[in-house]
Amino acid sequence: MTAVRPPSCLLKQVRFCSLVLVRKQNLRESQPYRLRPAEGDTAPLIWTVRGREQQDREGTAGSELCGSILKVRLWFVVLLCACAWTHHVVSCKLAVSMAVQLWCLSFRQPYAGLVLDGVKTVESRWRPLLVPLENRTLAVHVAWRDWEGEEWRAVLGGAWGLSAAGVQELLESGExxxxxxxxxxxxxxxxxxxxxxxxxxERAELQRSAVLIGLEQKHLTPLSNPRWLKGPLKTPGGRDLWTVEIPAELLP
Known part of the structure; x- marks a missing residue:
């Protein structure tokens, strides 16, 4: 989680309160005695020290004033801290709410690209892996490994009637x-x-849709409405199905 830097105004208030605490502690010690001329004495250099009690009263009043200011400033700091924390919590909740969690399945190439380009419209598995996801959206993960075998090339060149250049264009689009x-x-x-x-x-049509041959006894699942994300989401693959959170800015 990214650290939240305190606002500059909050730091200024903390420094001020620290100075006030020091001032309050040393107020009585650092209060100088004022001098005034003695009554009835005209000599300019004869002074008397004002009473200690008067100085104590002034020091107490000044200390109370500083204490009141300190309380106000401290409450202001507490309020700023509360506002900063609330803003941080709300921002985190918004960031989470702006991501969509979906089930994800990893496809080897070239099938990942063929699915997203709308060429492969039927997925075949030996197990009914996609049964729980009927009428739901699946995230397509591109695996690092290639599909073992060249059946897809024969189907693209035969049932789809693509030339070598057309096949190469599809492969580049999927990458x-x-x-x-x-x-x-x-x-x-x-x-x-x-x-x-x-x-x-019927078998030829299924092979064309799955871009694969030998579909007998396999579990077939139709795929529709393929769309590429606005950008890739780098994440390690998983076995079978797993969940992934896709940021809203990447959704098509």
Missing amino acids: RFGRGVVAGLVDVGGTWQCPASLPEA
Whole structure:
């Protein structure tokens, strides 16, 4: 947490109160005796010391006055401290409230970029991992490692009909924020298990949507409304699902 520096006016008040305390403590000791001419004496150099009791009364009055000023200043310092602390607490609450907490899932490349670019619209897992997130938003984390295998390249060049230049353009788009970051958001649909046998046309469409082959017996989850964040959120990845707080200024 960032340290809060006291306002300059608060520091000035603390210094003033310290000086008043010292003045109050030494007032009686440092009060000089005033001299006045003796009654009936015309000699200019003959003086008498005023009574000690008069000096004590003046010192007491001055001390009471300094004490009253000190109390007012101390209350003012307390008020400033309370205001500064209240401002700090409110600022912290606002900072927390301006961040959105979402479930996050790490995708290996090129699938992270393909999801956020709207090419991959079906996620496949051997376990029903995304069932609890149906109709919710998922944060997409870009893993450091690449996907093992080249099936995606065959699907992009075959079912999608992309040229080598088109595939390369997609890969570069998916790397815009680098690796090891939360890069975007996507909405999650309902999960269902792909049967062992499917009509050829339906299987080809699923493979095109998942940018993957061999989907039989896997749990498939449709993904929709992909959007990139305004900037990357650097954070370490996790196993399966974990939560992440995304600042409001990064939300699309």
